[in-house]
Amino acid sequence: MFILGFSISKRYPFVHLGNWHIDGRNTIRMKWKFGNRHNKIVVRGHNNIIESIGKVYESTFRVIGDNNKINILHNCKILDSSFVIIGNQCNITFQEKSTCGHGCWFVVMGNGHHISIGQDTMISDDVDIWASDSHAIFKDGNEADVINLSGDIDIGAHVWIGKKSVVLKNVRINENAIVGIASVVTKDVPANCIVVGNPAHVVNVGINWERSHIKV
Numbered sequence: 052m053f054i055l056g057f058s059i060s061k062r063y064p065f066v067h068l069g070n071w072h073i074d075g076r077n078t079i080r081m082k083w084k085f086g087n088r089h090n091k092i093v094v095r096g097h098n099n100i101i102e103s104i105g106k107v108y109e110s111t112f113r114v115i116g117d118n119n120k121i122n123i124l125h126n127c128k129i130l131d132s133s134f135v136i137i138g139n140q141c142n143i144t145f146q147e148k149s150t151c152g153h154g155c156w157f158v159v160m161g162n163g164h165h166i167s168i169g170q171d172t173m174i175s176d177d178v179d180i181w182a183s184d185s186h187a188i189f190k191d192g193n194e195a196d197v198i199n200l201s202g203d204i205d206i207g208a209h210v211w212i213g214k215k216s217v218v219l220k221n222v223r224i225n226e227n228a229i230v231g232i233a234s235v236v237t238k239d240v241p242a243n244c245i246v247v248g249n250p251a252h253v254v255n256v257g258i259n260w261e262r263s264h265i266k267v
């Protein structure tokens with residue numbers, strides 16, 4: 052089951068191995084050599100893929116449904132965070148060099164929805180990124196008339212999301228933007244600007260930022 056630094060469970064329909072609980076025909080590929088240690092993986096359904104060639108430490112992956120994919124690309128680093136998909140044909144993607152601190156949540160539910168994190172994006176600690184409200188709201192007793200459909204979240208390249216921030220469904224944050232600490236983002240954020248507050252609003256434009264620690 053462990054081949055060249057990857058663990059592959061595709062041919063094993065039921066795997067209950069330590070922190071891995073995989074029920075169904077699914078594919079898990081975790082590059083072992085550089086990280087991906089002590090992760091908890093729970094998958095129920097078929098044709099789901101969880102793949103990480105980045106470094107993911109002490110995180111939880113929970114996928115319930117079919118044809119979903121979580122993909123963490125090269126040079127990403129993720130610390131004890133949670134990835135949840137409940138639905139079908141949903142995706143969570145971390146592009147190259149993106150990082151995520153402790154205690155973050157990435158949640159996608161429904162059909163065909165996604166959270167996409169762009170290259171070199173920096174997500175601080177305790178950030179919540181929710182592409183779904185988790186529970187349906189409907190009006191006038193009509194359960195077919197759901198008013199809070201799930202929606203995609205697209206975070207562009209080189210975005211900095213401050214600690215304890217929240218990003219809600221149907222939001223695009225464009226490249227080089229900054230989300231201030233403890234902000235709640237409910238609408239699209241233009242490129243190269245700072246947004247703060249609840250709901251987050253623009254307080255500065257024409258900015259950029261760098262990942263290395265501040266010296267002034």
Ligand SMILES: CC(C)(COP(=O)(O)OP(=O)(O)OC[C@H]1O[C@@H](n2cnc3c(N)ncnc32)[C@H](O)[C@@H]1OP(=O)(O)O)[C@@H](O)C(=O)NCCC(=O)NCCS
Nearest residue numbers: 175176212213214229230231232233234245247248254255
């Ligand atoms: C977003 C941030 C980087 C902006 O810094 P800055 O450019 O120096 O901004 P300022 O301090 O000049 O603030 C600009 C305005 O936004 C307000 N503001 C700043 N951050 C805010 C926040 N998180 N929530 C609400 N308002 C905020 C300020 O009160 C100020 O309002 P005013 O113009 O009415 O006086 C900074 O406020 C911040 O949130 N830093 C923390 C980032 C973080 O999470 N770091 C953890 C490690 S990754």
